[in-house]
Amino acid sequence: MSGHRIVAITRRLLQGFRRDRRTLALLFVAPIVILGLLGYIMRGSTSAPEVGVANQDSGPLGAIVADGLKSSSHIRATDINAADGDAKLKDGSLVAYIVLPSDFSQQAQAGTVAPEVHLEGSQPGEDAPVIQALQQSMISLASRVSGRSVTFQFQVKYLYGGQNYDTLDYFGAAFVGLVVFFLVFVITIVSFLNERSQGTLERLMASPLRRGEIVVGYMLGFTVLALVQAVEVLVFALAILHIHNQGSVFLIFGMEALMAIAAVNLGIFLSMFARSEFQAVQFIPLVVVPQVLLSGIIFPVSTEPKGLQWLSDVLPLTYAVNGMRDIMVKGADVTWPSLQLDAAVVAGFCILLIAAGTATLRRRLG
Amino acid sequence: MSETYAVTVEDVSKSFGSFKALNGVTLRVRQGEIYGLLGPNGAGKTTLIRLICGLLEAHAGTVTVLGQRMPQVAVLRHIGYMTQQAALYPALSVEENVRFFAAINGAEDGVKQALELVQLYERRGSVVATLSGGLRQRCSLACALVHRPELLLLDEPTVGIDPQLRVQFWDSFRRMAAAGTTMIVSSHVMDEADRCQRLGLIQYGRLLAEGSPADIRTQGGSQNLEEAFLALAGRNES
Ligand SMILES: Nc1ncnc2c1ncn2[C@@H]1O[C@H](COP(=O)(O)OP(=O)(O)OP(=O)(O)O)[C@@H](O)[C@H]1O
Ligand SMILES: [Mg+2]
Numbered sequence: 001m002s003g004h005r006i007v008a009i010t011r012r013l014l015q016g017f018r019r020d021r022r023t024l025a026l027l028f029v030a031p032i033v034i035l036g037l038l039g040y041i042m043r044g045s046t047s048a049p050e051v052g053v054a055n056q057d058s059g060p061l062g063a064i065v066a067d068g069l070k071s072s073s074h075i076r077a078t079d080i081n082a083a084d085g086d087a088k089l090k091d092g093s094l095v096a097y098i099v100l101p102s103d104f105s106q107q108a109q110a111g112t113v114a115p116e117v118h119l120e121g122s123q124p125g126e127d128a129p130v131i132q133a134l135q136q137s138m139i140s141l142a143s144r145v146s147g148r149s150v151t152f153q154f155q156v157k158y159l160y161g162g163q164n165y166d167t168l169d170y171f172g173a174a175f176v177g178l179v180v181f182f183l184v185f186v187i188t189i190v191s192f193l194n195e196r197s198q199g200t201l202e203r204l205m206a207s208p209l210r211r212g213e214i215v216v217g218y219m220l221g222f223t224v225l226a227l228v229q230a231v232e233v234l235v236f237a238l239a240i241l242h243i244h245n246q247g248s249v250f251l252i253f254g255m256e257a258l259m260a261i262a263a264v265n266l267g268i269f270l271s272m273f274a275r276s277e278f279q280a281v282q283f284i285p286l287v288v289v290p291q292v293l294l295s296g297i298i299f300p301v302s303t304e305p306k307g308l309q310w311l312s313d314v315l316p317l318t319y320a321v322n323g324m325r326d327i328m329v330k331g332a333d334v335t336w337p338s339l340q341l342d343a344a345v346v347a348g349f350c351i352l353l354i355a356a357g358t359a360t361l362r363r364r365l366g
Numbered sequence: 367m368s369e370t371y372a373v374t375v376e377d378v379s380k381s382f383g384s385f386k387a388l389n390g391v392t393l394r395v396r397q398g399e400i401y402g403l404l405g406p407n408g409a410g411k412t413t414l415i416r417l418i419c420g421l422l423e424a425h426a427g428t429v430t431v432l433g434q435r436m437p438q439v440a441v442l443r444h445i446g447y448m449t450q451q452a453a454l455y456p457a458l459s460v461e462e463n464v465r466f467f468a469a470i471n472g473a474e475d476g477v478k479q480a481l482e483l484v485q486l487y488e489r490r491g492s493v494v495a496t497l498s499g500g501l502r503q504r505c506s507l508a509c510a511l512v513h514r515p516e517l518l519l520l521d522e523p524t525v526g527i528d529p530q531l532r533v534q535f536w537d538s539f540r541r542m543a544a545a546g547t548t549m550i551v552s553s554h555v556m557d558e559a560d561r562c563q564r565l566g567l568i569q570y571g572r573l574l575a576e577g578s579p580a581d582i583r584t585q586g587g588s589q590n591l592e593e594a595f596l597a598l599a600g601r602n603e604s
Contacts, residue, residue, distance in 0.1 A: 199453030203509070206419045206447040207470050208439060 022275070026282035034289045041293060044305035051130055052080035052088060052097030059105020062345035065115070066100065068137025074129040089120045089159045092338075095302065096120060096130045108141060114153045121158035122329045123300040160330045165244055173328035174297040174321040176233055176252065181259045181317065182288055184226045188218065188267025189280045193271075196271070206255060208245065211361045215354055219264045226260030227253065246331030251339075255327065258346045259320045265353030269323065274358035291317040318350040371430075372517050372548035373418055378427035380413055380571075387413045389571040390427070395550060395564075402562030403552040404595065406469045410571040411552040412450055416521045418550065419447050432516060443471060446515035450522050450552075452506035454494045461490035469529050471513035480512040481540055485531065500526040507535075512540075518542070520551045522556045524558060533552045536561050567598055574598050 016025050055066040069077040075097075080088065085097040099116040104214065107113045117125050117134065142150050161169065195201040204214060230253060237243045245252070270287065274280040292300070294308060295317035301309055312318045323342030326332035332339040373395040380388040388410045393399040403411045416422045416427050420437030429436040432444055454463050464481060468474045481487040484504035494505060503526050511518055524532045543549055543563075545568070551562065551603075559565055560579050565581070567574040575585050577599050586594025 031469040198456065199449050199451050200455060201469070202421060202449055203447065203453050204470070205421055206442060206445065207467070208472075210439065219485050 001038065002242060003291065008237045020278060022278065023278045026279065026286065030282060033286065034293075037290055037293055041299055041304060041308060044308070047127055047303055047306060047309070048076045048128055049095040049300075050093060051075040051133070052085055053077045054080050054081065054082035054097060054099045054126070054229060055104075055340045056102045057100050057104035058071060059103050059108075061105040061108050061141060061144065062100040065104075065141050066136045068140050069098065069133055072133035072136060074133040074136075076206055077094045077133070079161060085118055086159060090299055092120075092129045094120070095123075095126045098130070098134060105189060105286050108150055110152050111149065113138070114140075114155055117154050117156045119156060119158050121161035121165070123296070123302075126155075127302070145322050152282065160246075161244075165329075168241060169244045170325070170329065171297065172237055172241065173245075173324045174206055174295075175258050176230075176237050176243075176328075177256055177320050177324040178268060178295075178297065178317070180214040180226050180256050181232050181320065183229065184260045185267045185288070186284055187225070188222055188264045188270045189274070189283065190270050190277065193274055193277055193280050197277075198293045212354075213360050214361065215265070215268055215357045219261055219354070222264045223257060226263070227257060230256040230260070243328070245328045247327035248333065251327045251333065252324065255323050255343065255346070258343060259317075261350045262316050262320075262346055265350060265357050268357040269360060272357075291315050294318065295321045297321050298322040310346060316346055320343040371395060372399070372402075372431040372432060374428075375414070376428045376430070377417070378409075378414075378417060378424045378429060380417060380422060384395075387571050388417070388424075391568070391571070393566050393573055393576060395548060397548050398543050398546045399564060400539060400549045400551060400562045402559045402565040403550060403568060404554070404556075404565055405552075405568035406554075406560055408598075409568040411568060412521055413571075414568070415447070415521050415550065415552065415592045419445050419519055442511070444516040446510040446513065446518045448507055448510035448520045448523055452499075452502040453570055454502060454506055454509065456495035459487050459491050459492065459493050460497070460505050460508075461506055462495060464512050465492075467509040467520065468512040473513035476512045476514055480508040481602065483511070484508045485534075489516070500528060500531075503527060504531070514547075516547060518547055518549045520553070522552050524553070524555070527537050556595070559591055567595060569599050571585075574601075 017136065031294065037047070051069070053069050055062040055067045057063065066079070069075065080097055082099045085099070088094040088097065096117060096119045099118070101114070101116070104115070117130065121277070124322060129156070135152070138150070138152050147175070156163070195204070235251060240243055264285070270283050271280060274283060276332075294304070294312045294315055296312065301312045301318060304312060317341040323339055325345065326336060326339045327343065333339070371394045375391055375393045378388055379386065391414060403414065406412050407516055409416070413422065418431060423437060430440050430506065431438075434441045438456050450533065455466070458466070460475065461481065464476065464477050468477050478487065481490050486501065486504055486508060486572040494502060497505065503523070507520070507523055508519065508550050524535060527535065539549055539551070540561075551558070553559060562579065564576065564578055565582055566576045575582055577585065579591060582598070583589055583591060583594045586597040588597060
């Protein structure tokens with residue numbers, strides 16, 4: 001061991017970084033962006049979910065519970081008609097609704113109340129604040145029923161999913177798409193950078209290839225790769241992990257193909273801004289982690305602070321994740337407007353990125 | 367005056383930032399001619415070749431190739447460009463590399479002939495990453511001429527090539543030129559320069575002298591091309 005030689009290596013490394021300002025900047029910016037985002041999502045004034053309350057009680061006690069729900073800070077409760085409830089869950093204006101039956105007061109006097117809790121059920125973790133709010137308002141109910149204790153038996157009904165769905169079912173649907181998006185993005189950005197550094201891109205530019213042909217050729221190549229990967233991921237998810245799937249396997253493929261195309265073009269586009277593999281590698285967490293945090297995979301978009309919801313709404317992964325959940329958890333088919341919107345937005349991003357990738361490729365010529 | 371020029375470079379300048387890599391270069395290359403670009407490191411040879419195939423755009427002046435003002439994608443089909451560093455796909459075999467460049471130029475039928483020309487037909491199955499430097503250079507040349515271009519731009523094609531093969535390369539260059547292919551070859555090697563029909567000497571981004579090797583000898587006042595070149599370069603320096 002020679003300290004002199006070791007120092008030579010250490011110094012050489014740091015000297016390289018001194019000239020590579022961009023890598024240095026990314027190295028210090030990326031963790032702040034990622035941690036800051038996480039902090040804002042978890043600590044920021046998260047929006048309370050929208051919950052409907054249908055009080056059908058002919059007695060006085062239902063109104064007490066309903067008021068308790070409306071004053072709860074965990075949810076934002078509004079009065080609805082029980083008949084409208086499912087429609088409101090479907091169009092996304094409510095996360096849940098609670099029905100207090102017509103004999104609610106009598107049930108309370110008899111000692112056991114059974115309010116119905118209807119959950120949308122396609123997103124993990126959205127039921128927790130609803131149950132919490134309901135439990136709190138039931139405590140205030142118990143104090144009004146003199147002389148006896150009241151037990152609660154919530155009847156929980158799921159529009160989608162259900163009791164037999166576990167966390168993996170919710171995450172799995174999104175991750176099946178995410179895994180493909182992420183890996184294809186990494187492969188593309190690195191191989192396009194290789195093309196640049198090994199000089200073959202220069203050769204391609206001096207050939208009759210059109211820039212659009214290069215971009216589309218790349219896209220097809222990696223999409224083929226991505227679809228083979230998608231088959232593997234899907235077989236593993238459905239046959240081995242037994243993740244629930246309500247929809248068509250072909251639709252899942254369609255969605256994954258769109259995500260792969262978006263990922264390839266994002267990779268090509270961003271590789272234009274990376275001068276070295278170092279920089280490309282820095283892009284990966286900076287592009288992927290915020291999208292994962294904001295796309296609704298882990299935290300439902302509707303519970304994010306308002307400012308972040310805006311950001312979520314312009315990220316392609318948000319729509320892709322939503323589409324995958326629509327298919328796998330809700331059993332959406334092509335006639336569903338929400339799935340059509342998701343697919344259209346992801347496809348729109350693909351077109352935008354193809355155009356951007358082609359444009360940046362041209363700019364390097366001059 | 368009815369000579370046809372394959373390449374016309376007219377008062378071309380190109381800067382990188384504030385650095386002038388080419389400064390008012392004018393030269394003409396006749397069809398079917400082997401034109402040698404000579405000059406020390408950093409003279410601007412590669413930059414000039416990149417301008418000719420449209421990879422760079424001149425800040426001033428014009429470049430015309432095969433009658434078309436560059437940059438112009440349609441002309442690229444007729445140009446073969448061998449880059450200074452062997453730019454190949456290391457994970458592909460020799461034949462796969464050549465076949466790829468043939469395919470993007472729409473000339474798959476030339477693969478075997480190109481491989482034979484650079485004497486790599488026996489090694490066509492070897493993965494490029496495992497090749498020696500000289501073998502890679504040969505593969506790179508095959509990729510540049512597989513589509514039988516009308517204009518071949520060769521940026522130091524014989525660096526790392528052994529002497530026997532170098533002689534054979536020049537024989538085939540001459541055969542191709544006789545068949546009508548125009549060639550612009552950059553080099554530092556003076557005995558190669560002697561094989562060119564005409565030479566352009568470049569230094570500090572300027573064309574110092576132009577003419578046949580005999581002309582250059584006369585202009586430089588020496589029977590030795592190398593000395594003539596150094597004399598011309600020295601005159602420019604002062
Ligand atoms: N992209 C670039 N950015 C900045 N400077 C450049 C760039 N390309 C070339 N140069 C500079 O322009 C000058 C001419 O470069 P060029 O590559 O044309 O030289 P050359 O004659 O081919 O040299 P060599 O014999 O070493 O290959 C050099 O000083 C080089 O540093
Ligand atoms: Mg050079």
